Amino acid sequence: MRAPFVPPKGQLLKWIGSKQRFAAEICQTFPRDVRRYWEPFIGSASVCATFAPTNAVASDVLAPLVDIWRTLHDDLDQVSGWYAERWERLHTGDKVSNYYAMRAAYNASRGPADLLFLVRSCYGGVVRFARDGSMNTPCGIHRPIPPEEFRKRAQRWRERLQGVQFVHSDFEAMIDAAQHGDLVYCDPPYVDSQTALYGAQGFSLQRLFGAIDRARSRGVRVALSIDGSKRSGKKVCAVPTPPGLFETEREITVGRSMLRRFQMGGQTLEHEVVADRLLLTWKHLP
Numbered sequence: 001m002r003a004p005f006v007p008p009k010g011q012l013l014k015w016i017g018s019k020q021r022f023a024a025e026i027c028q029t030f031p032r033d034v035r036r037y038w039e040p041f042i043g044s045a046s047v048c049a050t051f052a053p054t055n056a057v058a059s060d061v062l063a064p065l066v067d068i069w070r071t072l073h074d075d076l077d078q079v080s081g082w083y084a085e086r087w088e089r090l091h092t093g094d095k096v097s098n099y100y101a102m103r104a105a106y107n108a109s110r111g112p113a114d115l116l117f118l119v120r121s122c123y124g125g126v127v128r129f130a131r132d133g134s135m136n137t138p139c140g141i142h143r144p145i146p147p148e149e150f151r152k153r154a155q156r157w158r159e160r161l162q163g164v165q166f167v168h169s170d171f172e173a174m175i176d177a178a179q180h181g182d183l184v185y186c187d188p189p190y191v192d193s194q195t196a197l198y199g200a201q202g203f204s205l206q207r208l209f210g211a212i213d214r215a216r217s218r219g220v221r222v223a224l225s226i227d228g229s230k231r232s233g234k235k236v237c238a239v240p241t242p243p244g245l246f247e248t249e250r251e252i253t254v255g256r257s258m259l260r261r262f263q264m265g266g267q268t269l270e271h272e273v274v275a276d277r278l279l280l281t282w283k284h285l286p
């Protein structure tokens with residue numbers, strides 16, 4: 001029996017679609033004999049940090065996000081300093097106007113240090129981007145975690161990610177680089193609701209299915225998280241997948257949708273249940 005996977009305690013980055021709560025369940029389906037692990041939609045890195053691979057490449061199309069991970073990997077003091085300096089600035093004078101000044105700074109220069117602080121201090125931890133890539137979430141009402149707590153978390157996450165190389169790239173080139181014996185885990189933007197939120201113009205599900213198919217024929221195993229069903233009133237969306245591409249399907253119930261909660265101005269929708277499907281290109285027996 002395989003030892004259960006445990007995610008690092010406390011999320012480091014808040015991110016829409018984070019798999020933090022389900023990362024252990026997802027990793028449990030991964031094979032043991034992985035040559036190299038690839039995660040081309042890294043986001044908040046919850047699955048990667050839970051799997052803690054010794055030989056891995058993680059990437060994302062959002063350059064400042066990749067810079068955060070690279071800096072965490074290489075220099076704990078720098079990333080902790082970025083956070084501490086902005087935390088002090090937020091709490092010196094008027095919090096709300098300080099937040100908007102930092103958001104404006106991010107939107108002007110797209111720097112990783114500002115993004116790091118915004119993801120922890122924005123409203124509901126729901127980081128949204130407009131089509132031009134500018135970040136547009138209002139100021140959060142919570143108190144962001146203190147710098148000492150941030151540093152402890154950063155240390156924990158960093159230990160899990162030492163075997164990972166972080167690359168700024170569109171997903172397709174990364175999947176195409178995977179070789180026989182490798183494992184690729186894909187967690188793309190939810191087709192139904194998320195594409196615009198990451199400013200991710202370049203994402204297409206058909207392009208992803210094409211890359212997965214090519215990888216599979218090279219002997220690469222691919223796992224894909226994708227919307228299972230999303231019910232709100234009468235609406236149910238299920239994404240069709242090409243026949244024969246996947247051999248195993250699992251349903252993972254992820255609870256109420258944070259995105260909907262945000263759009264409803266903080267109200268909770270009791271009937272909104274979101275289920276993710278985890279699709280594997282290999283046969284996995286529970």
Ligand SMILES: C[S@@+](CC[C@H](N)C(=O)[O-])C[C@H]1O[C@@H](n2cnc3c(N)ncnc32)[C@H](O)[C@@H]1O
Binds near residue numbers: 042045061201
């Ligand atoms: C659902 S999130 C991943 C969440 C991640 N599993 C986690 O636990 O936080 C999807 C990610 O895909 C990235 N993305 C969107 N389009 C992309 C593309 N064309 N190539 C690579 N990454 C892309 C987004 O920036 C976002 O970080």
